[in-house]
Amino acid sequence: MSTTTLLETPAQPPLNLTLQNGKNIYYHSDISIEADEIPIIDLKGIYSSDIEDRKAVAERVREAAHRIGFFYIVNHGIGPQHAENTFLQAKRFFDQPEEKKMEVCTDLVREYLGYFPMARYNRNGKKKEDLMEAYNWGYNPKYDPEAESKEEPDTDAVKLLWPKDLPGFKDTVYEHHAQLLTLARRLTRTFALALHLDEHHFDKYVKTPAAGMRLTHYPPQEASPSDQLGIGAHTDFECFTFVTQDEQAGLEVLSKSGYWIKAKPIPGSIVVNIADCFMRQTNDFFVSTVHRVVNKGGSERYSCPFFFGWNHDIELEPVATCVSDDNPMKYPVVTSGEYLRWRAEQAKKVT
Numbered sequence: 001m002s003t004t005t006l007l008e009t010p011a012q013p014p015l016n017l018t019l020q021n022g023k024n025i026y027y028h029s030d031i032s033i034e035a036d037e038i039p040i041i042d043l044k045g046i047y048s049s050d051i052e053d054r055k056a057v058a059e060r061v062r063e064a065a066h067r068i069g070f071f072y073i074v075n076h077g078i079g080p081q082h083a084e085n086t087f088l089q090a091k092r093f094f095d096q097p098e099e100k101k102m103e104v105c106t107d108l109v110r111e112y113l114g115y116f117p118m119a120r121y122n123r124n125g126k127k128k129e130d131l132m133e134a135y136n137w138g139y140n141p142k143y144d145p146e147a148e149s150k151e152e153p154d155t156d157a158v159k160l161l162w163p164k165d166l167p168g169f170k171d172t173v174y175e176h177h178a179q180l181l182t183l184a185r186r187l188t189r190t191f192a193l194a195l196h197l198d199e200h201h202f203d204k205y206v207k208t209p210a211a212g213m214r215l216t217h218y219p220p221q222e223a224s225p226s227d228q229l230g231i232g233a234h235t236d237f238e239c240f241t242f243v244t245q246d247e248q249a250g251l252e253v254l255s256k257s258g259y260w261i262k263a264k265p266i267p268g269s270i271v272v273n274i275a276d277c278f279m280r281q282t283n284d285f286f287v288s289t290v291h292r293v294v295n296k297g298g299s300e301r302y303s304c305p306f307f308f309g310w311n312h313d314i315e316l317e318p319v320a321t322c323v324s325d326d327n328p329m330k331y332p333v334v335t336s337g338e339y340l341r342w343r344a345e346q347a348k349k350v351t
């Protein structure tokens with residue numbers, strides 16, 4: 001495993017970039033490499049009745065979340081038909097004429113939801129805009145298997161942002177969303193154990209969670225990654241993200257040694273990455289790792305990220321096992337909702 005730091009590898013002057021969360025990143029080259037740094041974690045043990053099995057998985061999660069902030073999960077319990085169905089819906093949606101997709105454009109609402117048109121954002125200030133389009137939707141208690149009240153919220157996003165001419169689209173993608181929601185709540189317990197807390201420590205944080213989901217489409221790009229990306233380098237906003245990828249490679253992760261490493265698709269797996277709210281709450285013990293997408297593979301790429309965070313009113317207070325007199329909390333305490341709103345405002349400005 002690489003533990004080289006940038007300071008130890010003075011090849012050429014590093015490239016640098018300021019991210020939307022205000023952090024600066026440095027890297028050696030825009031060309032990515034193959035490396036064996038992202039572990040594959042078998043989740044079978046989290047469903048065991050024996051706490052020792054659950055703790056054994058949690059220790060692997062602890063190591064990965066601390067070292068690189070990315071891991072694959074297998075044996076996660078979600079049947080392959082859900083990803084297949086979602087990708088079919090993604091193709092259906094993106095194959096529509098542009099004016100149809102614009103009927104559910106993100107500009108219709110204040111939130112960062114709905115359709116993001118092709119090449120709309122330029123997250124890293126490259127010569128050309130990011131070559132991707134996306135469709136986003138949010139948590140809805142109507143489709144939450146554990147919601148106490150199943151009433152659909154009366155928001156503009158719910159009323160305006162669902163495509164009108166794609167029967168079955170909403171139900172199908174929410175079926176997958178419900179599966180991911182259940183897994184995310186389960187994994188929240190594993191994360192609690194990974195932080196050496198009581199297994200149920202975060203249970204009350206995930207009653208009405210932030211649980212946004214996205215379909216993304218990246219056409220193959222001709223420009224080099226120095227001039228254009230599929231999605232520019234960024235960190236995610238919430239606690240953790242599940243990325244379901246199709247078979248087309250493209251996701252890349254910035255390693256601590258300052259190289260872009262490929263997170264190649266592994267059939268049936270889900271990629272998990274730590275995001276900023278968890279990094280803040282764990283006082284940087286969990287790393288919210290920078291990632292991006294470059295589709296140089298010659299075929300269309302589809303993926304489906306699921307962004308999971310706490311109920312909006314939860315204060316992102318420090319996790320007790322991650323602070324001490326010698327290691328005081330680095331971040332001001334804000335609520336999850338306040339932080340996500342601030343990040344969404346920053347993200348909307350990147351045009």
Ligand SMILES: O=C(O)CCC(=O)C(=O)O
Nearest residue numbers: 216236243251293303305
């Ligand atoms: O498409 C992917 O593999 C990842 C997308 C991503 O990082 C995001 O939408 O935040």
Ligand SMILES: [Fe+2]
Nearest residue numbers: 234235236291
């Ligand atoms: Fe991301």
